[in-house]
Amino acid sequence: MEYAEHIADLVGNTPLVKLNSLTQGLKPLVLAKVEYLNPGGSVKDRIALRMIEAAERSGELRPGGTIVEPTSGNTGVGLAMVAQRKGYQCVFVCPDKVSEDKRNVLKAYGARVVVCPTAVPPEHPDSYYNVSDRLVREIDGAWKPNQYANPQNPESHYLSTGPELWKQTDGKITHFVAGVGTGGTISGTGKYLKEVSDGAVRVVGADPEGSVYSGGSGRPYLVEGVGEDFWPDTYDRNVADEIIAVSDADSFDTTRRLALEEGLLVGGSCGMAVAAALKLAERLTEDDIVVVLLPDGGRGYLTKVFNDTWMSSYGFLPPDSSGATVADVL
Ligand code: PMP
Numbered sequence: 001m002e003y004a005e006h007i008a009d010l011v012g013n014t015p016l017v018k019l020n021s022l023t024q025g026l027k028p029l030v031l032a033k034v035e036y037l038n039p040g041g042s043v044k045d046r047i048a049l050r051m052i053e054a055a056e057r058s059g060e061l062r063p064g065g066t067i068v069e070p071t072s073g074n075t076g077v078g079l080a081m082v083a084q085r086k087g088y089q090c091v092f093v094c095p096d097k098v099s100e101d102k103r104n105v106l107k108a109y110g111a112r113v114v115v116c117p118t119a120v121p122p123e124h125p126d127s128y129y130n131v132s133d134r135l136v137r138e139i140d141g142a143w144k145p146n147q148y149a150n151p152q153n154p155e156s157h158y159l160s161t162g163p164e165l166w167k168q169t170d171g172k173i174t175h176f177v178a179g180v181g182t183g184g185t186i187s188g189t190g191k192y193l194k195e196v197s198d199g200a201v202r203v204v205g206a207d208p209e210g211s212v213y214s215g216g217s218g219r220p221y222l223v224e225g226v227g228e229d230f231w232p233d234t235y236d237r238n239v240a241d242e243i244i245a246v247s248d249a250d251s252f253d254t255t256r257r258l259a260l261e262e263g264l265l266v267g268g269s270c271g272m273a274v275a276a277a278l279k280l281a282e283r284l285t286e287d288d289i290v291v292v293l294l295p296d297g298g299r300g301y302l303t304k305v306f307n308d309t310w311m312s313s314y315g316f317l318p319p320d321s322s323g324a325t326v327a328d329v330l
Pocket of ligand 1 (some may be wrong): 074
């Protein structure tokens with residue numbers, strides 16, 4: 001018989017798949033690392049597991065403890081799944097703009113979700129940041145993973161994502177492309193790949209236009225989970241050889257093409273990373289092997305990237321593009 005003891009034991013070892021259609025006319029082999037096949041549905045399962053296990057070892061997280069983190073997305077799911085296995089409570093703090101569906105996913109895993117008003121400044125006592133700090137101070141046995149500063153975030157990629165890619169490509173990978181949010185993925189994976197290849201692997205970050213990593217100030221963009229308006233501790237500035245800025249329009253167009261042409265229903269930051277990988281591949285040769293990491297699946301974005309009305313409202317699709325009539329189809 002072959003089975004895992006718990007779903008959390010199945011984190012990592014995600015497959016690589018070749019991109020066939022989007023890469024037409026390009027010379028290198030472009031492979032995608034499909035992180036939505038992690039059990040919590042995203043790359044963040046990797047950091048959740050390692051941050052929790054390191055905190056157990058250091059004694060910061062003790063039996064019966066409570067994990068408190070300001071997150072509404074993938075990191076929360078990963079933390080909640082691992083917490084379920086290990087008997088910890090989870091309290092997640094999220095701004096009121098986060099959809100009810102996302103909050104319900106976290107609640108489904110048994111987490112408690114505290115919603116804070118978006119319309120208050122960061123120094124206000126009810127702000128997202130102040131509420132999570134207060135919960136950490138006042139809950140007995142609370143521990144805050146803090147994915148933006150926790151060294152275990154990049155370390156998890158140094159120890160898992162990087163070695164997996166080297167092994168899966170038989171040491172033939174020449175370029176690694178990933179979107180940058182906390183910077184954990186690119187810093188940890190990139191560092192490992194550079195070390196193991198004696199500096200031969202080129203590491204390329206993908207960033208939404210306007211974010212700090214590509215020289216912006218943090219101007220709002222719509223793609224989620226990537227780009228920042230500050231430089232997190234988890235981003236190692238010595239790893240990426242290059243950062244490619246991608247517009248929202250390009251990110252979303254590529255995201256939709258991944259589903260239509262490759263059968264990959266993935267999130268908007270995946271489209272952004274692939275758009276950057278394709279730009280990079282234009283200047284590469286048949287000898288190159290590009291790996292692009294796809295952080296999560298597309299189900300969490302059905303009301304946005306995959307909703308024609310939403311896309312039209314931002315000018316990413318023509319105004320009359322939503323829906324098809326019977327006559328259109330016949
Ligand atoms: N895409 C999505 C959907 C994410 O949630 C994240 C994490 N914020 C990233 C990309 C970027 O990964 P990292 O934080 O490791 O830079």
